[in-house]
Amino acid sequence: MLPYAVSIKYMIGGYIVIFAILFGYLISLFVRWRKLRQDLRTLEEMQKRQ
């Protein structure tokens, strides 16, 4: 049987990695969305001026 102290360390490590990748991706989606919205606003203003 795996010692509890060793086993719990790997479990915590595993879930930290899972959360980091998952939430990292969510943040990347949010950042890209905001940037595109900003680009769209700028381009629409340029279009109006033309």
Next chain:
Amino acid sequence: MRSQPKGLTFMTILSGLLFLGALWMVFVYAPLEAVMNYVQKIFYFHIANAWVGMLGFMAAAVAGIVYLVKKDMKWDIVELAAVEISLVFFSITIASGSIWAKPSWGTWWTWDARLTTAAILEMIYLAYLLLRQGIEDPEQRARFGAVYTLIGSLSVPITFFSIRIWQTIHPAVIGAGSSSAVGSFGMTPKMLATMFYCLGTFSVIFVTLLWYRIRLGVLAERVEQIKLQVME
């Protein structure tokens, strides 16, 4: 672009609640496994991520086929979205599997049939994202993507069935695996319920993320079109 559809808001809330439920199932409801105890709890998210990862790669292939038939760019957006999200889930699968492997097999990584086919699968779709960026013409890029995901999807069943085709140390969850598997465990009804709950939860999360990513793709295309109009 229109404000967020009500359906997407509903899916987001549902995904969040199901995710919290999955954490409760894994850490409170599911019993400790006798040999590996705590580290076995990685298994529930590991398998759920592998499931949605492979599902997404197959969905991308289907979107690719539809694009080739209809020549509608929206299917290229769906295809790209499915690949990107599946890559995220499959990266989680490989990373969490590696962390589980260290105390179970005594190594982070071994060039075993299942691990090797999974690594190849990940590389195939990473290459898809990189190669797409090198093609400027949108229609050529979409055609390339469709054919690529169709051929790439062949690696999904190879990865899935690798533990039944070759001798491997990776345990099989359903049915009998290889006789050389290390780290297999019998699942109690509570463990099985937790596993199926996580599979369902991550399927819902996948659909929600796919919806968000498709909206992002549509917005990116709109920005690109206006940019071209402004430049003319």
